[in-house]
Amino acid sequence: MSASSVIETEGLTKHFGHIRAVDGLDLSVHAGAIFVHAGAIFGFLGPNGAGKSTTIRMLTGLLRPTGGEARVLGRPIRDRLRVGRSIGALVDEPAFYPYLTARQNLRLLASLSGGARAEEIQEALKLVGLDQDADRKLHTFSHGMRQRLGIAQALVPRPRLLILDEPASGLDPEGLAEVRDLLRRLSEEGMTIFLSSHLLGEVEQLCTDVGVISHGKLIAQGAVGGLLAGGGPAVRLRVDDARKALSVLADLPNVMAAATGDGSIEVGGERDSAQLNELLVRAGVRVYELRPAHRTLESFYLETMRAGKSNDRPDAEKAENDNDGSG
Numbered sequence: 001m002s003a004s005s006v007i008e009t010e011g012l013t014k015h016f017g018h019i020r021a022v023d024g025l026d027l028s029v030h031a032g033a034i035f036v037h038a039g040a041i042f043g044f045l046g047p048n049g050a051g052k053s054t055t056i057r058m059l060t061g062l063l064r065p066t067g068g069e070a071r072v073l074g075r076p077i078r079d080r081l082r083v084g085r086s087i088g089a090l091v092d093e094p095a096f097y098p099y100l101t102a103r104q105n106l107r108l109l110a111s112l113s114g115g116a117r118a119e120e121i122q123e124a125l126k127l128v129g130l131d132q133d134a135d136r137k138l139h140t141f142s143h144g145m146r147q148r149l150g151i152a153q154a155l156v157p158r159p160r161l162l163i164l165d166e167p168a169s170g171l172d173p174e175g176l177a178e179v180r181d182l183l184r185r186l187s188e189e190g191m192t193i194f195l196s197s198h199l200l201g202e203v204e205q206l207c208t209d210v211g212v213i214s215h216g217k218l219i220a221q222g223a224v225g226g227l228l229a230g231g232g233p234a235v236r237l238r239v240d241d242a243r244k245a246l247s248v249l250a251d252l253p254n255v256m257a258a259a260t261g262d263g264s265i266e267v268g269g270e271r272d273s274a275q276l277n278e279l280l281v282r283a284g285v286r287v288y289e290l291r292p293a294h295r296t297l298e299s300f301y302l303e304t305m306r307a308g309k310s311n312d313r314p315d316a317e318k319a320e321n322d323n324d325g326s327g
Contacts (some may be wrong), residue, residue: 005029006161006192007059011068012247013216014054018095022058023216024068029194031207039187043207043224045301049266050248052196053091053218056165059194060089073161081252085114088159090167094150098139102130102149106140109153116156122151126268128182128214144175162186164195180206199238204297212304220304227294234268240286249276258302264289265300 007029014022029042046052057063059072070077073086096105103121110116128148138146147167154162168179176199181195183206197203203210213223220227220284239245245265248259255269267276277287285323 003072005071007070007072007194009055009068009070012055012058012065012070013067014051014058014063015066020067020216021054025055025213025216025218027211027218027221029054029192033280039190039192039206041183041187041193041195041206043090043203043210044194044213045200045203045210046196046213047196047305050213052213053165054147054216055213056089056163057092057194059089060163065313085157086158086160088154088161088164089163089165090150090154091163093169094146094153096138096146096149099137101135101137102152103134105149106153106156110156120157123158124155127155127186128152129178142175144171144178147171147175147179148182151179155186160192162191162193164193165297166197167195168197168199176202196310200296200298210297212301214305219307220300224297227300228297234266234293234295235273236289236291236300237265237276237280237287238263239265239280239290240288241284244283245280245285247284248280252279256299256303258299258306260298262294266293266296268295268299268303282323 004018005028007027009025009027012022012025012027023236044052044055054063058065059070059076061189097108100108102125106121106124107116107300110121122131122134125134128151130145130148130152130279133141138149141149147169151162151164151167154164167183168176171179175283180202183195187193195207207224209221209223212219212226238246242259242263242265246259249255249265252269255267257265257267260266273290277290280287
């Protein structure tokens with residue numbers, strides 16, 4: 001393993017009884033390297049039960065691995081306390097005392113891990129845009145404000161690496177924009193951010209690099225731009241029978257097709273538009289629209305997950321959900 005890595009795992013494994021929640025995970029996040037540079041935002045993607053939360057719990061010292069190795073900021077995770085002030089983490093929804101103020105909550109939580117100076121707490125509140133609300137009680141905060149306070153708690157003191165498990169969970173559009181702007185600002189100031197999320201549109205806007213995990217194994221990784229550029233030019237279709245169209249396209253070699261959130265179908269691979277149209281019409285599918293399309297992270301993700309469906313392990317999904325309460 002490289003001592004210069006931000007996060008690096010080799011064969012990282014976690015068993016819950018006979019169930020493998022994380023199964024030989026090999027993950028590399030390097031500061032200053034081609035894959036992920038300092039200040040980058042790395043998106044850790046996968047369905048519920050894929051092993052994301054279990055992995056994050058191992059990286060943050062909340063779970064002990066069954067096997068394999070992992071380093072965070074160049075140190076084995078068993079030495080977590082030696083790099084504790086260099087790592088901030090938000091795992092699950094933040095829990096605060098509702099009748100204490102934001103400042104009092106941060107002071108109390110910081111005292112449990114060695115304490116923090118008043119100016120460090122004030123800086124964290126300012127970073128997340130809550131300095132003007134620091135002395136309001138938590139029961140008056142919106143969900144988005146609570147989420148930002150959770151990130152503030154992870155920023156006391158200012159870490160080199162920020163690990164976030166679903167930081168945008170349950171946020172409305174305004175809250176999403178607030179958290180997105182905050183993470184961009186932290187990244188621009190040099191902080192490396194590692195986050196899990198199911199919001200693929202947000203990840204595409206925010207992250208420079210992603211890794212996709214399925215059944216506890218990394219099945220894809222790389223820069224977002226590079227991953228979306230692969231697979232050849234894409235086209236977008238609107239048809240009268242999307243299920244039948246997907247069935248026809250699934251039988252074509254070197255063609256990848258995925259339904260999108262707006263009801264259309266995105267197709268990439270080695271077929272031109274005229275061929276696709278002809279094949280679908282011959283199969284009895286009416287094509288209403290066929291146009292060039294920018295390949296999205298959603299379509300890449302769906303294609304990647306569909307390719308691995310034959311290796312489904314429902315036992316791992318059950319372990320992840322039972323033990324972690326999230327994806």
